[in-house]
Amino acid sequence: MGSIKQHYSTLLLLLVIAIAASFLNAGEAFPLSSHFYGHSCPRALDIVRSVVARAVDREPRMAASLLRLHFHDCFVKGCDASLLLDSNGPIASEKGSKANKNSARGFEVIDEIKAALETECPGTVSCADILALAARDSTVLAGGPDWEVALGRRDSLDASLSGSNNNIPAPNNTLQAIVTKFKLQGLDIVDLVALSGGHTIGLSRCTSFRQRLYDGHTDSLEEGYAWQLRSRCPPSGGDDNLFPLDLVSPARFDNSYYKNLVAGKGLLNSDQVLFTRSPETSALVRLYADDGGLFFDHFAKAMIKMGNISPLTGDHGEIRKNCRRIN
Numbered sequence: 001m002g003s004i005k006q007h008y009s010t011l012l013l014l015l016v017i018a019i020a021a022s023f024l025n026a027g028e029a030f031p032l033s034s035h036f037y038g039h040s041c042p043r044a045l046d047i048v049r050s051v052v053a054r055a056v057d058r059e060p061r062m063a064a065s066l067l068r069l070h071f072h073d074c075f076v077k078g079c080d081a082s083l084l085l086d087s088n089g090p091i092a093s094e095k096g097s098k099a100n101k102n103s104a105r106g107f108e109v110i111d112e113i114k115a116a117l118e119t120e121c122p123g124t125v126s127c128a129d130i131l132a133l134a135a136r137d138s139t140v141l142a143g144g145p146d147w148e149v150a151l152g153r154r155d156s157l158d159a160s161l162s163g164s165n166n167n168i169p170a171p172n173n174t175l176q177a178i179v180t181k182f183k184l185q186g187l188d189i190v191d192l193v194a195l196s197g198g199h200t201i202g203l204s205r206c207t208s209f210r211q212r213l214y215d216g217h218t219d220s221l222e223e224g225y226a227w228q229l230r231s232r233c234p235p236s237g238g239d240d241n242l243f244p245l246d247l248v249s250p251a252r253f254d255n256s257y258y259k260n261l262v263a264g265k266g267l268l269n270s271d272q273v274l275f276t277r278s279p280e281t282s283a284l285v286r287l288y289a290d291d292g293g294l295f296f297d298h299f300a301k302a303m304i305k306m307g308n309i310s311p312l313t314g315d316h317g318e319i320r321k322n323c324r325r326i327n
């Protein structure tokens with residue numbers, strides 16, 4: 001009798017363990033946490049910050065480039081560093097997509113951060129977390145808001161070139177298309193307008209805004225600004241000529257991006273439509289143009305939300321040794 005009881009309690013225990021394990025594997029049991037490397041790599045955050053600071057010191061634009069990398073990573077299969085993989089065997093790199101080709105930059109800085117972290121604590125800090133931290137540090141270095149970065153993302157075992165082509169909004173997308181692409185990632189209108197404020201820093205190539213200069217629909221473009229742009233971006237040639245996304249303070253993270261939109265001086269069509277195509281988004285543009293503190297607050301919240309898009313946790317994915325290839 002005693003042994004039957006024992007048998008049942010062992011079975012019950014095994015059942016409880018199995019149920020617990022299945023929850024753990026589902027991923028929800030591993031929420032991201034800002035203390036994730038507290039024991040395994042206590043200096044991780046300092047190391048990321050110092051390499052980013054050196055890189056931005058060498059070239060201020062790098063802050064913008066690193067911020068953008070996190071966005072382009074998270075919109076494709078979640079924040080899993082799929083963006084960083086080079087083409088190899090069955091992997092077709094996302095770096096070759098419409099949004100990234102000849103445009104996404106900063107990969108060498110990510111390599112530099114990863115190399116420093118591998119020396120400090122090998123096989124511990126994921127490339128996906130490096131992207132999230134570098135985006136935050138870049139924002140702060142450029143004068144923007146600070147936030148606590150939740151950590152514990154793991155790195156993907158593959159990339160999605162088609163996901164990169166389809167999910168990342170293009171500068172000539174309609175506002176409706178952009179809203180839909182954000183919705184698919186669980187991001188709402190407030191997130192969209194706040195995150196677009198990332199265009200307060202950085203540069204764009206002529207090829208990303210030429211169309212709107214010559215398509216006859218220049219009504220929303222301030223005349224003097226249009227002339228300035230046309231001189232830098234002729235009807236043909238000069239594809240790679242660069243122009244600041246925020247002409248007022250291109251290297252400073254502030255709310256002048258929104259003031260520019262109100263003045264008809266948004267660089268990309270996708271920027272200007274936030275002010276011209278919907279009462280809801282234009283109200284937010286006005287709000288952020290008037291209140292830089294509110295913009296900072298909403299930007300930080302939206303970055304945290306974006307950084308939470310479908311992370312790999314638990315035993316999913318891996319911690320890459322080199323961000324450019326799977327182990």
Ligand code: HEM
Nearest residue numbers: 064065068071103169170171195198202203204205208270
């Ligand atoms: C809303 C939809 C968005 C569209 C259509 C868009 C499009 C673009 C385009 C076309 C460029 C210029 C690329 C080039 O010509 O090389 C650019 C640059 C940039 N984007 Fe976006 N973007 C969007 C949202 C975002 C978000 C959410 C962030 C970050 C929170 C962001 C951050 C940046 C930064 C910082 C740059 C400058 C990068 C550099 O100078 O290297 N963008 N974006």
